Amino acid sequence: MAGSNATTVRDLRRSNRSRALWQIFLGGPLTRQEIGTLAGLSPATVSNLVADLMAEGVIAEVGLEGSNGGRPRGLLQVNPEYGYVIGVDVGEAAFLVELFDLGLRMRARHLSATDMAVLDPANAVTHVADGIGSVIAQAGVDEQAILGVGVAVPGLVEHTNHAIVHGQSVGWDAVPVETMLRAMVDLPILVDNGAKTLGQAEMWFGAARGTDNAIIVLLGMGLGTCIISNGQVYRGATSSAGEWGHTSVVVGGRRCRCGADGCLEAYVGAAAIAARYAELSDSTSPVSPASLEGRGAAIIASAGRNQAAAQVLDEVVTYLGAGIANLVNLFNPERVVVGGWLGRALSDALLPRIREAAKIHALRLPFSGVEIVKAELGQDAVALGGATLPIARLLNAGATTAAPGRAASLDSFGASPGTLSKH
């Protein structure tokens, strides 16, 4: 019995530390009193755990809040130097690796590109491992201080005892990315879908902050979503929920990369836009994945004077609006955040028209309660989102695990903080 009591006390301590740390990380700097209120902990509990966390170097006092005549209160935040995290964006044409401190300041960056027509898993993993080695060397940090690597990939990620990637559109069939990377990198590895890591970053720091029901859409080569329902990422039975790009918008329509006909991605994805433009403008020049971003930008920029470009964008606006309306009708979000390199480019030029098209296709009541906004985080948000994976693991564990190590546990993986303070 004594043993189980000890376990209960340890679990409670860990859970209290976790609740406090989530609030400090996302809402800091905070006073002890604010931490207690937000995390639902008593002043005595907060006082003890803050003393422990400060002694361990997890949090630090960063200033004083003047209080009217009373004793000034210490402001606490997570110590940026407590550890470092690495975020990886495995794109279809480029691999971005970034190293951050716990204040999410980027300390080093490595970008490598590929012109592979088909994304080869072994080659992709080698690019990623080289990038990880490069950012650690550039930043000059001790490998022991790295809490983990979060890898964002295209495709579905199944979390069994290790992460398996099913990238039907990119030809990845049950690729054991985590195991492959572990053979080359001696750090905890966490893997998730790119739209879900982008969504987590936008929820923590960007345009989805402060809402418990949001959908973050990622538009690029493919189209994905991160569905936040009641403050949690909605994953479904095998974590594949949110594959919005492969919802049917035209029965019997254009062939999609996934093999089905009429998917949204076949009308709004970057390759589809370039192909449609080529068709309408009688251009036959092939577009490599690496140059799609430039091609997309050129089509958007020339729409005022180029009939083919204008028509392509009219079609994109209509299909994208219909696709967003489907999300609004199905999930009743408070906010839809449009992100990804293509999503940001389209939003800059066309967001009012996209809203109009969504309005036409959505039910009036859910549409009246939704904002459709552009993502706030920049081009690197998918890699930043990758970096949130080891941070979530640290916060969920209440920073009770010895900092780095090989024990990347999946039980605490990729979870979201639940109800957040709404500053």
Ligand SMILES: [Zn+2]
């Ligand atoms: Zn499809």
